[in-house]
Amino acid sequence: MAVNSLVSGGPDGLPRNEATTLRMHAVVACSSLPLFLGTLLSDWAYASTYQVQWTNFADWLNAGGLMLAVVALVWAALAEISQPWRRSGRRWLATALLAVTVVLGTLNAFVHAKDGWAAMPAAPVLSLLVLLAAAAASVVGLARLGGRAQA
Amino acid sequence: MKAYLALALSFACAALAGCSEEAADGTQFGAVDRLPEPSGGLMPSMTIAEPAAWAGKAPHAPEGFTVTAVATDLLVPRQTLVLPNGDILVAEGKGGGAPVLTPKDYIAGFIKAKGTTKAKSGDRLTLLRDADGDGKYEGRWVFAEGLDAPYGLALIGSHLFVANQDALVRFDYQPGQTRASSSAVTVALLPSAVNHHWTKALVASPDGRHLYVGIGSNSNVGERGMEIEENRAMVWEVDARTGATRPYATGLRNPTALAIEPRQKQLWAVVNERDELGPNLVPDYLTSVREHAFYGWPYAYWGQNVDPRVRPQDDAKVRKSVVPDYALQSHSAPLGVAFAAAGSADSRFAEGAFVGLHGSWNRSVPVGYKVIFVPFRDGRPSGPPVDFLTGFQQDGKTMGRPVGVTVDPRGAVIVADDLSNTIWRVAPSR
Numbered sequence: 001m002a003v004n005s006l007v008s009g010g011p012d013g014l015p016r017n018e019a020t021t022l023r024m025h026a027v028v029a030c031s032s033l034p035l036f037l038g039t040l041l042s043d044w045a046y047a048s049t050y051q052v053q054w055t056n057f058a059d060w061l062n063a064g065g066l067m068l069a070v071v072a073l074v075w076a077a078l079a080e081i082s083q084p085w086r087r088s089g090r091r092w093l094a095t096a097l098l099a100v101t102v103v104l105g106t107l108n109a110f111v112h113a114k115d116g117w118a119a120m121p122a123a124p125v126l127s128l129l130v131l132l133a134a135a136a137a138s139v140v141g142l143a144r145l146g147g148r149a150q151a
Numbered sequence: 152m153k154a155y156l157a158l159a160l161s162f163a164c165a166a167l168a169g170c171s172e173e174a175a176d177g178t179q180f181g182a183v184d185r186l187p188e189p190s191g192g193l194m195p196s197m198t199i200a201e202p203a204a205w206a207g208k209a210p211h212a213p214e215g216f217t218v219t220a221v222a223t224d225l226l227v228p229r230q231t232l233v234l235p236n237g238d239i240l241v242a243e244g245k246g247g248g249a250p251v252l253t254p255k256d257y258i259a260g261f262i263k264a265k266g267t268t269k270a271k272s273g274d275r276l277t278l279l280r281d282a283d284g285d286g287k288y289e290g291r292w293v294f295a296e297g298l299d300a301p302y303g304l305a306l307i308g309s310h311l312f313v314a315n316q317d318a319l320v321r322f323d324y325q326p327g328q329t330r331a332s333s334s335a336v337t338v339a340l341l342p343s344a345v346n347h348h349w350t351k352a353l354v355a356s357p358d359g360r361h362l363y364v365g366i367g368s369n370s371n372v373g374e375r376g377m378e379i380e381e382n383r384a385m386v387w388e389v390d391a392r393t394g395a396t397r398p399y400a401t402g403l404r405n406p407t408a409l410a411i412e413p414r415q416k417q418l419w420a421v422v423n424e425r426d427e428l429g430p431n432l433v434p435d436y437l438t439s440v441r442e443h444a445f446y447g448w449p450y451a452y453w454g455q456n457v458d459p460r461v462r463p464q465d466d467a468k469v470r471k472s473v474v475p476d477y478a479l480q481s482h483s484a485p486l487g488v489a490f491a492a493a494g495s496a497d498s499r500f501a502e503g504a505f506v507g508l509h510g511s512w513n514r515s516v517p518v519g520y521k522v523i524f525v526p527f528r529d530g531r532p533s534g535p536p537v538d539f540l541t542g543f544q545q546d547g548k549t550m551g552r553p554v555g556v557t558v559d560p561r562g563a564v565i566v567a568d569d570l571s572n573t574i575w576r577v578a579p580s581r
Binding site: 050051052053055056059060063107109110111112113114115116117118 | 191193194252253254255370371372373374375376427459460461462463
């Protein structure tokens with residue numbers, strides 16, 4: 001009953017406040033997804049319309065997604081450090097994927113900082129990779145959360 | 152012309168295979184026979200001036216000239232005008248305030264501000280007077296205040312024209328006056344939305360019937376969209392009497408200073424070209440401004456070199472793009488131009504243009520930060536530039552940044568320095 005456990009808390013045996021922390025972390029990590037998706041769609045819109053404001057918009061969306069991903073990564077890293085005894089199976093994978101998201105997102109921010117068409121064609125390619133990395137990080141992180149809940 | 156071409160640029164570094172270093176200062180001038188390919192990594196190269204005080208020192212002039220600070224503690228002096236009685240009028244101000252468009256603007260704005268003065272925009276005109284002719288400007292008055300980032304100045308008869316960042320205005324002026332007798336009358340509104348490049352350069356036509364106004368673009372290369380570029384990146388002709396305006400020449404990215412060449416009575420401009428294509432692209436330039444000519448921005452640079460950053464591209468505009476007359480080192484940022492007085496005593500500087508180079512940011516090796524002299528013969532550039540006023544940078548620190556230059560009837564060159572907020576007078580030694 002993964003869904004129920006998200007509401008009630010604690011069936012995985014974790015202290016209640018720790019479960020809340022885990023879920024908050026998941027929310028932060030997942031919220032970057034729609035922003036990164038928006039980045040990709042805006043890049044696409046610029047490429048197909050030449051309306052330059054789309055690429056400026058993509059720049060901001062990527063910056064927003066990147067900021068959330070950085071928070072999620074720092075959070076994950078702190079958790080790794082503060083609770084080494086809980087180091088279970090694939091916990092590091094979600095952290096690593098978050099790190100990849102942040103690196104690619106930063107790269108994408110620099111590419112989008114170029115004026116107009118100078119960001120092309122690297123911009124949509126990077127935006128897609130960032131989106132995939134962020135999605136993977138979220139899936140792995142949520143699976144872990146759900147897995148705990150069912151255990 | 153052949154001799155002129157012979158002084159073609161040497162791209163010292165570009166000639167060496169695999170060398171991505173930047174050409175040394177002073178190599179990219181005059182005619183351009185070969186431009187490097189656009190280059191640039193993830194981040195534009197930036198070297199920002201680190202300000203330091205002059206501490207009693209002064210810039211260096213050639214032998215036979217003495218340099219004096221005739222006014223200090225101004226509020227961002229940009230352009231000057233020497234009035235018929237020898238008084239110097241100084242336009243003080245800082246305009247702009249374009250809204251942040253992308254995250255880059257926050258960061259770049261913060262970094263670039265480190266290389267400029269902390270003084271607030273004066274929004275005023277200051278008048279300096281040397282009543283006894285000893286070279287010391289003991290008189291100092293605020294001629295007018297409450298202006299909006301005044302920049303270009305021109306006098307036609309008894310009318311003093313001031314180009315604010317949003318409008319061309321006019322004061323009545325009588326010789327000897329130290330204070331405007333009435334408030335400014337608006338002659339013509341100037342394009343002022345966003346005002347990314349806010350300076351409005353100004354010069355009067357030789358017959359006094361028209362004024363030419365330099366209007367900069369609203370972006371580096373169209374990244375705000377082309378709608379906001381309407382009536383930007385061009386020189387306007389304004390009827391001095393009626394205020395009627397029309398585009399005179401277009402595609403000039405940021406024409407920061409205008410002057411009339413005294414022999415051919417031809418309009419010339421210095422123009423700041425685009426950034427982020429590499430250390431030796433795109434050359435800034437000094438050019439005669441031909442009526443109806445299109446100088447490329449944003450579609451092309453230095454003639455018909457297509458700028459790939461602009462979409463949609465415009466082939467017809469690219470084909471129309473003319474090559475400017477005289478390249479100035481890329482990124483050196485010319486902000487002032489003035490032609491030598493006809494009766495100059497010093498034969499070295501008898502015919503030609505003084506150009507104030509504010510200095511670069513988009514380059515790891517700084518360039519500019521000096522006033523150069525471009526020699527002319529029969530109204531056309533005739534050779535490589537000569538350093539006229541140097542020493543604005545020392546030991547990695549920057550004491551001053553030249554902006555407007557003006558030649559006074561006594562043969563002295565007046566240089567506005569908007570970092571140390573000083574007016575320098577470079578006068579022939581007696």
